Amino acid sequence: MSDAAAPKRGPVSLDGRMRQRLDWMARRALKLADLRSVLKRRRFGRLRNEFYETLWRDAAQELGADYSDIGGLKRISLNGLVTFVSHSDLMLDDVITTRVMAHKAVTYRLLSDKGYSVPDHCVFSLDRLGRARDFLTRMPGPIVVKPATGTGGGNGVTTGIRTQGELLRAALHAASFNAELLAEPMLSGSCYRLLYLDGQLLDAVRRDPPTVCGDGHSTIHALVKTENTNRLSRRPITALSPLVIDQDALHHLSAQGLKPAAAIPAGKPIVVKHAINENADRENHTVTGDLHPDIVSAGARLVTDLGVRFAGLDIIADDISAPLGANGVQFHEVNVGPGIHHHYLVADRSRATPVATRVLHYLFENRQGVMKV
Structure with a gap:
């Protein structure tokens, strides 16, 4: 059976036929709608490469380090030590840690086990859509549906869902990226990205919708x-x-x-x-100086305890200048190898933090994530 043909109906139950139909519709959604967005994103690949090549070359030059490109990896060497970087990926966090943190439901479980406030949520799939329907029914406000793992950049996310019809369309959209789905309340407050390196806060930005x-x-x-x-x-x-x-x-x-x-x-x-991942520099704002020390220290403990060395901690809060218990903060995601560009592409570039330079200085100074040559 080709993906372009409707599924054949065999001697299966009504529920079985419905699951077949939903699966087919999800694949069609990917081929027809999401394919266009995939092609658009590919056009930006060269732009992303250009940005990070300039970023790391300038950071290496500022430290007096040698810089070269080897098979797409950036080789940066200083005083007999060398490190390799690729976009925001460093030689620090392992593959398993990255996979664990990429699974949103698993991350929520880890955060909750440590006593942090996380959004209520529901893991489901197209053949278990009833779970999401029940979740929507008991939520006082709109919800968000997204792939539970395996995607980034806001792919497959739909916000502001209030009706069963909207839920079905959102689930079909998300399932075209990953079969396992997540529903959670649509939270009030602004979105913030806190960037940590070995438990030390490097920078924080508020990220507004595009x-x-x-x-x-x-x-x-x-x-x-x-x-x-x-x-x-x-x-x-x-x-x-x-x-x-x-x-x-x-x-x-x-x-x-x-x-x-x-x-x-x-x-x-x-x-x-509403999803913020496709915003531009005008919608990002450096807010490191506004963070209450409670939030900074709580975030540091969290990423350190989880063993994430280069971490982008996403939180949602009404007021980041208030103490932790008084600002309604929700810990949302822990990103491994988080995008450094968020901290450079800000509305006021004069306030941007030179993250790449600080990262390289730390790696070489502390002999972390480096090779001796």
């Missing part, structure tokens, strides 16, 4: 297309991913009474989607 600004005549679809063209051509670089009108964007726009074909008044900003 927006476009109306010009009085262009549709949202046209504004997004222009935004992506600008992202590819502008220097200095403003973003490393395209802004994609996917299921999350369609759902978020609909909640505002908008469609991609709607024209936006001049000067009016529109949040295209």
